[in-house]
Amino acid sequence: MRTVIVGGGACGASCAARLRRLDENAQIIILEATDEISIANCGLPYYCSDVIDDRENMIVAKPTILSDLLNIEVRLNSKVTSIDNNSKKVVVNNEYELSYDNLVLALGASPLKPPIEGINNNNVFTVRTLNDADKIKAFVKYTKAQNALVIGGGFIGVEMAENLIELGLNTTLVELAPQILLNIDSDMVCFAQNELREKGCHLIFNDGVKAIREKEVELQSGKSIEADVIILAIGIKPDTELAKNCGIELGIQNTIKVNEYMQTSVSDIWAGGDSVQVKDFVTNEPAFIPMAGPANRQGRIIADNIYASANNRKLSSYKNSQGTAVIKVFDKTIASVGKNERQLKQANIKYLKNIIQSNSHAGYYPGATPVVIKLLFTEEGKILGAQAAGCEGVEKRIDVISSVMRLGGGVQELIDSELCYAPPYSSAKDPVNMIGMSSQNILDGLFKPAFYEDLKDAVLIDVRPKNTYDEGTIEGAVSIPVTEIRKRYNEVPRDKKVVVFCRRGFTSYVACRILQQLGFDNVQSFCGGKNFYNVLAEDKKQQAVEITLV
Numbered sequence: 446m447r448t449v450i451v452g453g454g455a456c457g458a459s460c461a462a463r464l465r466r467l468d469e470n471a472q473i474i475i476l477e478a479t480d481e482i483s484i485a486n487c488g489l490p491y492y493c494s495d496v497i498d499d500r501e502n503m504i505v506a507k508p509t510i511l512s513d514l515l516n517i518e519v520r521l522n523s524k525v526t527s528i529d530n531n532s533k534k535v536v537v538n539n540e541y542e543l544s545y546d547n548l549v550l551a552l553g554a555s556p557l558k559p560p561i562e563g564i565n566n567n568n569v570f571t572v573r574t575l576n577d578a579d580k581i582k583a584f585v586k587y588t589k590a591q592n593a594l595v596i597g598g599g600f601i602g603v604e605m606a607e608n609l610i611e612l613g614l615n616t617t618l619v620e621l622a623p624q625i626l627l628n629i630d631s632d633m634v635c636f637a638q639n640e641l642r643e644k645g646c647h648l649i650f651n652d653g654v655k656a657i658r659e660k661e662v663e664l665q666s667g668k669s670i671e672a673d674v675i676i677l678a679i680g681i682k683p684d685t686e687l688a689k690n691c692g693i694e695l696g697i698q699n700t701i702k703v704n705e706y707m708q709t710s711v712s713d714i715w716a717g718g719d720s721v722q723v724k725d726f727v728t729n730e731p732a733f734i735p736m737a738g739p740a741n742r743q744g745r746i747i748a749d750n751i752y753a754s755a756n757n758r759k760l761s762s763y764k765n766s767q768g769t770a771v772i773k774v775f776d777k778t779i780a781s782v783g784k785n786e787r788q789l790k791q792a793n794i795k796y797l798k799n800i801i802q803s804n805s806h807a808g809y810y811p812g813a814t815p816v817v818i819k820l821l822f823t824e825e826g827k828i829l830g831a832q833a834a835g836c837e838g839v840e841k842r843i844d845v846i847s848s849v850m851r852l853g854g855g856v857q858e859l860i861d862s863e864l865c866y867a868p869p870y871s872s873a874k875d876p877v878n879m880i881g882m883s884s885q886n887i888l889d890g891l892f893k894p895a896f897y898e899d900l901k902d903a904v905l906i907d908v909r910p911k912n913t914y915d916e917g918t919i920e921g922a923v924s925i926p927v928t929e930i931r932k933r934y935n936e937v938p939r940d941k942k943v944v945v946f947c948r949r950g951f952t953s954y955v956a957c958r959i960l961q962q963l964g965f966d967n968v969q970s971f972c973g974g975k976n977f978y979n980v981l982a983e984d985k986k987q988q989a990v991e992i993t994l995v
């Protein structure tokens with residue numbers, strides 16, 4: 446049995462390796478259009494700045510390992526130009542034909558390059574291959590570039606901005622949207638935006654590139670930015686022309702449509718990785734979610750199913766994609782899973798939300814840092830999405846929430862999760878437990894949450910100690926410390942929206958419980974507290990400044 450795999454990235458290499466482990470007698474051929482196979486694409490920004498300083502470390506599996514250890518034939522610089530699914534043959538480099546019993550399309554995706562004047566200038570780079578990174582490093586070194594411009598604020602754009610700054614370049618990031626990292630909500634993304642600014646990155650939102658000239662970029666707004674080196678990171682498009690031309694059915698955004706077993710509409714042709722359509726875990730709707738983890742799992746499932754088909758065994762199915770993701774932004778970590786508010790609104794899904802601030806580990810053990818978690822959920826307690834930000838233990842909490850979601854758990858299961866505890870690592874009530882408990886309190890009607898958008902036209906009450914209030918509060922807030930609220934509750938109006946706040950959100954919850962039991966039904970607790978407010982206020986302040994700077 447001969448399996449031909451088109452593409453040697455995460456999906457293709459994973460499929461080949463798994464299939465060999467299942468079937469020693471299978472003939473496995475990988476056809477890779479470039480001279481690179483199984484590279485660490487996600488590490489490219491860090492290789493550009495020499496955080497990863499050895500090029501060999503960027504190659505996950507060398508062709509010799511695949512051939513010598515796994516007896517897989519790897520043909521580099523071998524571009525499949527057409528597929529004849531009737532005769533079950535592919536044409537390689539327009540030179541020769543190769544027959545197959547099973548064909549795996551792991552075609553991947555290509556960087557988007559819009560028709561902008563100067564887009565093909567020699568100082569404009571994309572970041573998709575190891576050769577791309579080599580060219581960026583060489584260009585920066587030999588031209589002694591000083592000013593860098595990153596176009597696009599997705600994962601690659603933000604990571605490249607960080608690493609260009611690490612190289613000592615004066616770096617600007619331009620994003621057409623009003624924020625970076627569109628998988629993160631506008632409140633939680635403030636942590637990343639503030640961190641970028643603090644480390645020297647200039648951010649420009651709601652603007653695009655009109656033209657690229659020599660050492661200068663003209664924006665749609667008419668502003669001009671000095672740029673010796675330009676990184677284009679506005680997104681990717683699935684490479685599906687080959688599939689389309691042989692009659693394979695395509696889905697949304699020109700992705701390859703596959704069933705749950707990763708089979709295409711054409712018999713004996715399978716597909717996976719960054720070129721396929723999957724189903725969204727939350728909505729169960731078709732989605733394009735190109736990520737390394739799912740690509741690897743899809744490759745493994747395809748191999749399992751090729752073997753199972755040949756041996757009359759049950760096929761394995763790919764479970765819907767959750768979009769679980771994490772990014773390092775200098776000293777901050779931002780992670781997410783599932784849907785955000787914007788996506789839920791677009792899908793017309795009703796939701797509740799909650800935000801807490803907890804510690805990365807026990808507060809009494811040295812070095813604890815804040816972790817802010819945002820949870821989106823239904824009135825029935827089903828989890829729709831989560832985001833977290835902080836310096837330590839952020840991705841751990843999102844991983845746990847992702848696992849609870851995957852296994853069908855909800856808010857109650859976050860409370861019930863039995864997680865590792867020792868003072869250096871967590872608290873007896875982990876932040877995951879805490880977001881569950883706090884969210885269940887909302888579902889039970891024990892308090893009404895308030896968020897940044899709720900502060901407008903509200904009576905603000907600072908329930909922190911008076912001396913803390915005197916050091917700085919939210920503008921317009923009055924001081925009624927929680928220890929005095931039972932005596933001074935008559936100072937709280939009953940006919941207006943009232944928002945109480947503290948440092949992190951717990952004391953204000955206690956104040957809410959007191960006031961609710963005293964007959965107040967108009968009081969809300971500001972989630973995340975004054976600490977979270979400070980992050981949001983700083984971001985808005987800096988955005989106002991940025992509008993006037995360029």
